Amino acid sequence: EVQLVESGGGLVQPGRSLKLSCAASGFTFSNYGMAWVCQAPTKGLEWVASISTGGGNTYYRDSVKGRFTISRDNAKNTLYLQMDSLRSEDTATYYCARENYPQGFDYWGQGVMVTVSS
Amino acid sequence: DVVLTQTPPTLSATIGQSVSISCRSSQSLLHSNGNTYLNWLLQRPGQPPQLLIYLVSRLESGVPNRFSGSGSGTDFTLKISGVEAEDLGVYYCVQSTHAPWTFGGGTKLELK
Secondary structure, three states: OOEEEEEOOEEEOOOOOEEEEEEEEOOOHHHOEEEEEEEOOOOOEEEEEEEOOOOOOEEEOHHHOOOEEEEEEOOOOEEEEEEOOOOHHHOEEEEEEEEEOOOEEEEEOOOEEEEEOO | OOOEEEEOOEEEEOOOOOEEEEEEEOOOOEOOOOOEOEEEEEEOOOOOOEEEEEOOOEEOOOOOOOEEEEEEOOEEEEEEOOOOHHHOEEEEEEEOOOOOOEEOOOEEEEEO
16 A cells, blocks of 8 residues: 655644655555645645656746755665745645656645744 | 635535535646646545545545546535535645646535
């Protein structure tokens, strides 16, 4: 059974940093691209970042470029999102999702809440 | 960025009723490889999204066949033939033809 379990969320002050993790199991992690998708409270879904199978290619939405870094450790079956210079508008639930072809985001974690507030 | 517009934003239905949700794209979602990367997701209350349909009309494994998708180019439709209680939640269309991937604003399906 495919499982994605996020961790690392919490309350953080504006300008500070946070690192999210997503532990994957039930599939060959290194064979799949992975992504982070966020959902602000009572809002819709927004793609944040994606990473290729080996980690050599990364992609970001414009609003997080230069502040967020997506990475992965295939030996540990874990996806990461380093979030720096956090802003109040980054407040959201962050989901990690598996990227499959041609299905797109076919499995999602339960999500982790990030609150940016002073 | 591609803008996906879903209508209606809210849909009230009775159990057994058939309903449709529209997703319109600001540009064609036909990829140069001939595929159209338009998917449908369902997010039940308090749950993460789950994939229902991909490539416009292909049912994800395990998804009941009362769900169906259709459309091409810029206009797409999700149909539920006989709503069941477990179908309640928010439906999103999502495209991955053009970077960055974008989602529709969602359609909330509730009981009448």
